Amino acid sequence: MPFACRLISGSLLALALQSVPAAAQYPDKPITVIVPFAAGGPTDVVARLVGDHMSRTLGQTLVVENIGGAGGTLGMTRAAQAQPDGYTIAVGNMGTQSAAPALYPNLRYDPAKSFAQVGIVNHTPQAIVAKKDTPAKTLKEFIDYLKANHTKLAYGHAGVGSISHVSGLVFNAKFGFTPNLVPYRGTALAIRDLVGGQIDYMVDQSLNVIPQIQAGTIKIYAVAAPERLLSLPDVPTTGEAGIDFNFSAWNAMVAPKDTPKEIVAVLADALSKALDDPAIQKRYIELGSSAPKGADRGPTGLQSLVESEVTRITPVIKAAGVSTN
Ligand code: MLT
Numbered sequence: 310m311p312f313a314c315r316l317i318s319g320s321l322l323a324l325a326l327q328s329v330p331a332a333a334q335y336p337d338k339p340i341t342v343i344v345p346f347a348a349g350g351p352t353d354v355v356a357r358l359v360g361d362h363m364s365r366t367l368g369q370t371l372v373v374e375n376i377g378g379a380g381g382t383l384g385m386t387r388a389a390q391a392q393p394d395g396y397t398i399a400v401g402n403m404g405t406q407s408a409a410p411a412l413y414p415n416l417r418y419d420p421a422k423s424f425a426q427v428g429i430v431n432h433t434p435q436a437i438v439a440k441k442d443t444p445a446k447t448l449k450e451f452i453d454y455l456k457a458n459h460t461k462l463a464y465g466h467a468g469v470g471s472i473s474h475v476s477g478l479v480f481n482a483k484f485g486f487t488p489n490l491v492p493y494r495g496t497a498l499a500i501r502d503l504v505g506g507q508i509d510y511m512v513d514q515s516l517n518v519i520p521q522i523q524a525g526t527i528k529i530y531a532v533a534a535p536e537r538l539l540s541l542p543d544v545p546t547t548g549e550a551g552i553d554f555n556f557s558a559w560n561a562m563v564a565p566k567d568t569p570k571e572i573v574a575v576l577a578d579a580l581s582k583a584l585d586d587p588a589i590q591k592r593y594i595e596l597g598s599s600a601p602k603g604a605d606r607g608p609t610g611l612q613s614l615v616e617s618e619v620t621r622i623t624p625v626i627k628a629a630g631v632s633t634n
Contacts, residue, residue, distance in 0.1 A: 332571035335395050336369040343391075343399035345384025346467055347495030348375045351514040355430050355560050356400040358592060362583035367575070377494030380468030381405040382413055389418035393425070393565040395572035400430060402560045404471040407618035411626045412470040420619060424563035425573045426611035428580045429601040431593060434534035435476045435556040437547070438518050438527050439510040440503055448530040448550035452484060455510075459486035465499035465508035468492045473499065475626060476533070476556040477512040482629035483554060503527055514558050515541070515597030533557075538597040561611050577607045
């Protein structure tokens with residue numbers, strides 16, 4: 310065998326020998342989970358909820374690192390470029406993993422190709438909410454109120470390409486509303502300003518708004534889903550309120566693309582165990598969220614969700630005239 314070939318096959322063998330015990334011992338130290346939005350928001354809440362359960366399954370702590378900015382694409386870029394050793398993973402969402410490519414021409418990752426997909430974490434419908442002293446009582450009244458006032462009002466979102474940005478712009482485009490758009494590093498921060506009255510309205514995940522609705526600090530007009538939420542039984546769906554507008558969010562756990570398959574399988578199994586836990590399912594219901602079904606939740610289910618959502622959402626973004634400006 311020529312020397313160069315012997316060298317290459319020797320290196321491949323060494324690599325293979327290194328990765329087998331590494332995967333077999335995995336994890337033997339804490340795992341960093343990048344959350345590309347602010348602490349306390351929807352992505353952060355579900356990442357910590359399932360991360361805590363996964364820590365118990367894996368016998369190692371999952372440490373959340375919040376890296377917000379640019380609609381979550383800063384944190385996801387960091388995740389895509391991390392060492393593919395299973396010790397840096399991330400929880401992205403429908404925005405970072407399906408809307409971002411249509412909005413960021415220089416995006417430094419491809420949601421379908423730059424990650425090893427671990428699994429879908431949850432699905433959550435958006436809700437239409439406004440600051441507490443908004444005069445409208447129903448969604449129809451709120452839309453009339455927006456018709457008269459939209460140019461003077463502020464709409465808060467989690468950055469260009471985030472779910473709250475895209476769902477809000479689809480909603481606004483439907484009626485021709487052009488509010489002042491105010492970006493935050495996550496909807497935890499935006500909701501805080503909605504409570505404080507610095508911004509006027511949002512289309513945000515039920516997961517983020519339910520605690521505020523229960524505390525009576527903001528108003529809700531409708532849940533943008535075909536069915537009412539168990540945790541908000543008195544809140545109409547958009548359809549019941551006479552508006553054709555449904556928008557569902559999801560979160561996804563990913564690892565850098567060359568993470569060994571054995572390690573991805575360990576993570577996917579731990580995530581699946583978390584989703585099967587009745588305590589997590591109960592918390593999801595309280596937050597208006599739901600766990601994906603068994604066969605759809607793992608790496609293959611997430612890969613097809615990402616691919617189909619990029620295909621579905623790109624024309625929606627173009628039609629709504631959403632841009633990075
Ligand atoms: C979003 O709008 O994309 C999310 O609500 C962001 C977040 O998790 O804060």
